[in-house]
Amino acid sequence: MKQKSYGIISANKLFDRTPEVSYLEEWKALLALPSEREVEAKETSHVVFCLRNEWFAMQTLAFFEISELHAINPIPYHHDETLIGVVNLRGQLRLCFSLHVLLGLENNPVDQPEKMLKMRYPRLMAVTDDQEIWVFPVESVEGIYQFDLSKMENVPINMLSLKENYLQGIIKFNEKRIYILDDTALFANLRRRLA
Amino acid sequence: MSEIVPKIPLKKVLDSPKYLAGLMNYGGISVPVIDFSLFLGEKPCKNRMHTRIMLFTPSKDSQDAFGLMAEKITETRNIDSNLFIQNNLETTPDFFDGILNSGTESIQRVNIECLYAHLKQK
Numbered sequence: 001m002k003q004k005s006y007g008i009i010s011a012n013k014l015f016d017r018t019p020e021v022s023y024l025e026e027w028k029a030l031l032a033l034p035s036e037r038e039v040e041a042k043e044t045s046h047v048v049f050c051l052r053n054e055w056f057a058m059q060t061l062a063f064f065e066i067s068e069l070h071a072i073n074p075i076p077y078h079h080d081e082t083l084i085g086v087v088n089l090r091g092q093l094r095l096c097f098s099l100h101v102l103l104g105l106e107n108n109p110v111d112q113p114e115k116m117l118k119m120r121y122p123r124l125m126a127v128t129d130d131q132e133i134w135v136f137p138v139e140s141v142e143g144i145y146q147f148d149l150s151k152m153e154n155v156p157i158n159m160l161s162l163k164e165n166y167l168q169g170i171i172k173f174n175e176k177r178i179y180i181l182d183d184t185a186l187f188a189n190l191r192r193r194l195a
Numbered sequence: 196m197s198e199i200v201p202k203i204p205l206k207k208v209l210d211s212p213k214y215l216a217g218l219m220n221y222g223g224i225s226v227p228v229i230d231f232s233l234f235l236g237e238k239p240c241k242n243r244m245h246t247r248i249m250l251f252t253p254s255k256d257s258q259d260a261f262g263l264m265a266e267k268i269t270e271t272r273n274i275d276s277n278l279f280i281q282n283n284l285e286t287t288p289d290f291f292d293g294i295l296n297s298g299t300e301s302i303q304r305v306n307i308e309c310l311y312a313h314l315k316q317k
Contacts, residue, residue: 011269012245012267012269014244015243015244015245015267015269016243016244016245017243017244018242018243018244019201019202019242019243019244023201024201024202024203024204025203025204027200027201027203028203028204028220031200031203031219031220031221031222032220032221032222032223033222034222034223
């Protein structure tokens with residue numbers, strides 16, 4: 001009990017001193033700044049990944065799982081180059097598509113095994129629209145970041161020349177240009193093509 | 196109460212009551228700060244680390260925000276509001292809406308809405 005009262009007395013002594021002018025001036029400048037709480041939180045969480053040396057991001061909520069690269073088994077007599085094959089993900093067979101093809105990037109990475117070996121951290125990304133789970137391979141995953149989509153820039157016209165547009169815009173982040181993918185448009189297209 | 200901040204230098208207001216310590220730039224808004232010690236008595240708050248400004252926003256309008264400067268703001272306590280008893284003395288200002296006798300100390304509760312209305316009338 002005595003120790004407690006000594007503690008309170010010591011703390012009160014610490015507060016019972018004249019504050020330094022620099023300390024108060026620092027606080028004055030800090031309080032004059034607009035409050036962070038007044039800035040509307042518009043940031044949403046995105047998973048950033050790499051395809052053909054380009055950075056892309058998709059809403060974290062659209063992801064079901066990110067796993068090590070498993071064997072992708074091709075589907076016989078299937079000629080749509082978007083659908084690469086099926087993957088065994090936790091005992092369940094999932095359709096594996098090529099985001100490279102959908103985005104009009106170069107050939108599928110799985111078509112060129114030597115290129116896959118050169119990838120530093122290849123991963124399989126499982127995405128879901130709450131009904132189906134689809135899987136696609138990526139060269140590497142950068143991580144999960146918060147982006148303010150109001151700061152998004154428009155996509156260059158040459159990228160929009162694709163038949164299907166899955167790009168919402170570009171965010172500049174850590175000296176990277178990250179293309180933000182529209183998961184709703186992507187899922188609608190996947191459902192139409194792979195159903 | 197929205198925030199408790201140190202007793203920063205304030206902008207003096209000419210021809211104002213003594214208890215108006217000054218205006219504080221709070222995120223671009225000028226917030227009047229009342230020296231509660233001077234408002235209730237004759238002595239202004241001491242220039243000490245424990246003297247702080249409590250910021251209140253009685254309504255949703257941030258323009259109504261005001262600061263209350265007081266001494267020895269060093270702790271918060273959880274007190275059952277039913278333990279405060281009414282003081283029926285007519286001389287007690289209406290913004291003191293209860294008193295709690297705890298050991299050797301008496302704690303008076305301040306009704307911020309009443310205090311704000313009281314200050315506006317002045």
